[in-house]
Amino acid sequence: MGIQERKERERERRRQQIIVAAKRVFSEKGFTKATMEDIAKEAELSPGTIYLYFKNKDELYASLSLRILQYLNIRLEHVAQQKGLSNDERIKALKEAMFDVYNFDPLVVINMFHLQSSETLKNLSPELLAEIKQLSQSSLKVISEIFAAGIQDGVFIEKHPVALADVLWALFSGVVLWEESKKIINGEKDYLKETLEVAFDIFGRGISKSVA
Amino acid sequence: MGIQERKERERERRRQQIIVAAKRVFSEKGFTKATMEDIAKEAELSPGTIYLYFKNKDELYASLSLRILQYLNIRLEHVAQQKGLSNDERIKALKEAMFDVYNFDPLVVINMFHLQSSETLKNLSPELLAEIKQLSQSSLKVISEIFAAGIQDGVFIEKHPVALADVLWALFSGVVLWEESKKIINGEKDYLKETLEVAFDIFGRGISKSVA
DNA sequence: TTCAAATAATAAATAGCGTTCATTAAGCCA
DNA sequence: TGGCTTAATGAACGCTATTTATTATTTGAA
Numbered sequence: 001m002g003i004q005e006r007k008e009r010e011r012e013r014r015r016q017q018i019i020v021a022a023k024r025v026f027s028e029k030g031f032t033k034a035t036m037e038d039i040a041k042e043a044e045l046s047p048g049t050i051y052l053y054f055k056n057k058d059e060l061y062a063s064l065s066l067r068i069l070q071y072l073n074i075r076l077e078h079v080a081q082q083k084g085l086s087n088d089e090r091i092k093a094l095k096e097a098m099f100d101v102y103n104f105d106p107l108v109v110i111n112m113f114h115l116q117s118s119e120t121l122k123n124l125s126p127e128l129l130a131e132i133k134q135l136s137q138s139s140l141k142v143i144s145e146i147f148a149a150g151i152q153d154g155v156f157i158e159k160h161p162v163a164l165a166d167v168l169w170a171l172f173s174g175v176v177l178w179e180e181s182k183k184i185i186n187g188e189k190d191y192l193k194e195t196l197e198v199a200f201d202i203f204g205r206g207i208s209k210s211v212a
Numbered sequence: 213m214g215i216q217e218r219k220e221r222e223r224e225r226r227r228q229q230i231i232v233a234a235k236r237v238f239s240e241k242g243f244t245k246a247t248m249e250d251i252a253k254e255a256e257l258s259p260g261t262i263y264l265y266f267k268n269k270d271e272l273y274a275s276l277s278l279r280i281l282q283y284l285n286i287r288l289e290h291v292a293q294q295k296g297l298s299n300d301e302r303i304k305a306l307k308e309a310m311f312d313v314y315n316f317d318p319l320v321v322i323n324m325f326h327l328q329s330s331e332t333l334k335n336l337s338p339e340l341l342a343e344i345k346q347l348s349q350s351s352l353k354v355i356s357e358i359f360a361a362g363i364q365d366g367v368f369i370e371k372h373p374v375a376l377a378d379v380l381w382a383l384f385s386g387v388v389l390w391e392e393s394k395k396i397i398n399g400e401k402d403y404l405k406e407t408l409e410v411a412f413d414i415f416g417r418g419i420s421k422s423v424a
Numbered sequence: 425t426t427c428a429a430a431t432a433a434t435a436a437a438t439a440g441c442g443t444t445c446a447t448t449a450a451g452c453c454a
Numbered sequence: 455t456g457g458c459t460t461a462a463t464g465a466a467c468g469c470t471a472t473t474t475a476t477t478a479t480t481t482g483a484a
Contacts, residue, residue: 003452007460014461030331036442046463048444057442114329117389119242121396133397157417159410166390166403167383167411174386177329178378184333185345191378198371199379205369206418215481219431247470258434260473269471 015053018043022060027107031061031114058123062132065112069135072101076142087150088204094146095200098172099193110180113173140165147207156207164207175199227265230255234272239319243273243326270335274344277324281347284313288354299362300416306358307412310384311405322392325385352377359419368419376419387411 021043025034036057040047054060075097085093102109115121121129144165150156156164179192233255237246248269252259266272287309297305314321327333333341356377362368368376391404 011461030334032331035440047442048464049462051443052461116393117326117329119244121393122242129397136397157414159413163403163407163410164414166394166407167387167414170386170390170407170411171379171383172386173390174382174384175379177389178382178385181328181333182378185341185348191375195375195378195382198375199382201371202369202376202379202418203414204418206414206416248472249470259471260435261433263472264432 011053018045018050018053018060019063023064023108026061026064026111031111055125055128056123058120059125059128061111061120062115062124062128064108065115066131066135068101068105068108068112069132069139071104072097073135073139073142075101076139080142080146087153087155088208090146090150091200091204091207094143094168095196099196102176102192110176113177116173117177140169143168150207155209157209159207168203171199171203172196223265230257230262230265230272231275235276235320238273238276238323243323267337267340268335270332271337271340273323273332274327274336274340276320277327278343278347280313280317280320280324281344281351283316284309285347285351285354287313288351292354292358299365299367300420302358302362303412303416303419306355306380307408311408314388314404322388325389328385329389352381355380362419367421369421371419380415383411383415384408 018039022034022039025038025042028034029038036047036050039060040050043050050060054063076094079090079093079097082090082093124132140162144161147156147161147164151158151161175195176192179190179195182188183190230251234246234251237250237254240246241250248259248262251272252262255262262272266275288306291302291305291309294302294305336344352374356373359368359373359376363370363373387407388404391402391407394400395402
C-alpha cells in the first residue's frame with residue numbers, strides 16, 4: 001500500500017515543480033511569449049512531460065491561481081470569524097485581507113484577474129473550472145455573509161448582500177487591473193495601494209446607512 | 213490633387229472594411245480562435261493584404277476599441293457640458309453614459325476591457341498606443357473634472373478627483389468583466405444592469421459628503 | 425495613346441509553437 | 455530474473471501569424 005502513496009506524493013511533487021517553473025517563466029515573459037519549451041527547460045523536463053500533468057498551456061496557467069484563491073479564502077474566513085468587530089472594522093479588515101493577498105504574490109493575483117476576464121476560461125477542463133468556481137464562490141459567500149450581518153444590524157443599506165459582494169469583488173479586480181494598465185500605457189508608477197484605499201473608503205461609506 | 217484624396221478615402225474605407233470583418237469574426241470565435249485567414253475571408257481579401265493596413269493581429273484587435281473610446285468621450289463631454297444638473301444628477305448621468313456606451317456595442321466594450329488588462333497592450337505600435345492613451349486620458353479627465361466641481365461645491369468628499377475618476381473607471385470595467393466571467397463560470401444569466409446600478413449607487417453615496 | 429514607375433493585392437513560403445505520439449527507460453512484482 | 459506497468463522523452467505534426475516574391479492595377483508623363 002505504501003508504494004501507491006509514495007507514487008502519489010511524487011506525482012504531486014512533480015506537479016508543483018512544474019507550477020513553480022511555470023510561474024517563473026510566465027512572470028518573466030508573460031503568457032503568450034512564454035513557450036512550453038521554456039517552461040520545460042526551467043523545470044528540467046521535456047515538453048511532452050508537462051502534458052502528463054496538465055492538459056494544456058491554458059490549464060497550466062490557470063492552475064497558478066488556485067493556491068492564491070485558497071489563500072484568499074482562508075484570509076476571508078479569518079475576517080468573518082473574528083469576534084467583536086464593528087461593521088466598519090470588518091470592512092477595513094476585508095480591505096486588509098485583500099491587499100494582503102495581493103502582496104502575497106502580486107504577479108499571480110494579476111494573472112488570476114487576467115484569467116478571470118478572458119476566453120482562456122473556456123479552454124479549461126471541467127474539473128479545473130469546477131475547482132475555480134468552488135473557490136471563488138466560497139470567497140464571495142464569506143463576503144456576502146459579512147454584508148448580510150451588517151444589514152441585519154441595520155448599519156448597511158438594504159441591498160442584496162450577494163450583489164454587494166459582487167461589487168466589492170469587481171472593485172478590487174478592477175482597481176488592480178486598471179492600475180496595472182496605467183503602468184503599461186502611461187509608464188506611471190504604482191498607485192495601487194493609494195487607489196485601493198480610496199476605493200475601499202468610498203465603498204465603505206457607500207454601503208453605510210449613515211455617514212458622519 | 214483629387215487623386216491623392218480619393219486614394220486616402222479608399223484606403224480608409226478598406227481599413228474600415230477589415231475592421232468590420234474582424235469584429236464579426238472576433239465576436240463569433242474569440243480572439244485566439246479567430247485566424248487571420250478567417251478575417252481575410254470575411255473581408256474578401258487575402259491574409260497578406262490585412263498586413264498592409266494593420267501591423268499585426270493584436271493591433272487589429274486593439275483598433276476595434278478606438279471607435280468605442282471616441283464614442284465614450286463624446287458621451288462624457290456631453291454629461292460634463294449639460295447645465296443645471298445637481299451633482300447627484302451628474303453622477304446619474306455618468307452612469308447612464310457608461311451603460312449607454314456598453315449597450316452601444318457590448319462585445320467591443322468587453323473586448324476593450326480585456327485588452328486593457330492584458331499583455332496585448334505591449335505588442336502595439338507606439339502610434340496606436342498613443343491614440344489609446346490620449347482617448348482614455350481624455351475620458352478620465354472629463355470624469356475627474358466633474359468630481360472636482362462637486363468637491364468645489366462642497367458636496368463631494370475631499371479626495372483627489374483623479375483618484376476618484378480612476379476608482380469609477382475601475383469599478384465600471386471591473387463590474388463588466390466580472391459579470392462576464394460569472395456567465396462563463398456559472399453559466400449564470402446576465403445581471404450586468406442590476407449590478408451596475410448597485411455599484412453606481414454605492415459609489416454615489418460613498419463620495420457624497422452627507423447621505424440621507 | 426503608351427509605357428515605365430508606383431501602388432496594391434495576392435498566394436505561397438517561412439518560422440514558431442502547442443500538442444501528440446512512437447519509442448525508450450525505469451521501477452515493480454511474480 | 456524477466457515480463458509488465460508507468461514515466462519520460464524528443465522528434466514529428468499541424469496550425470497559424472507573418473513575410474516575401476510575384477502579379478495585377480493604376481498613375482502621370484512623353
